[in-house]
Amino acid sequence: MSESYGSYHQLRENMDRALSELNVKADVSYSIVYYEEALQLGLKGSPAIRINRKDIDEGGSPGIL
Numbered sequence: 001m002s003e004s005y006g007s008y009h010q011l012r013e014n015m016d017r018a019l020s021e022l023n024v025k026a027d028v029s030y031s032i033v034y035y036e037e038a039l040q041l042g043l044k045g046s047p048a049i050r051i052n053r054k055d056i057d058e059g060g061s062p063g064i065l
Helices: 008-021 035-041
Strands: none
Touching: none
């Protein structure tokens, strides 16, 4: 991953730390999507975090839309 992907590295670090501290095992995947795809997927901000295909930030962060 390139540094140009903004918050990717921080997100990954935070997710790894949270799962470890909570002693939770999870399959986590990270994807980079560009603007048009983000619109099609209904992503409201960046980074977007989804669990079982549901956005955890129901209100949406300022960002894409």
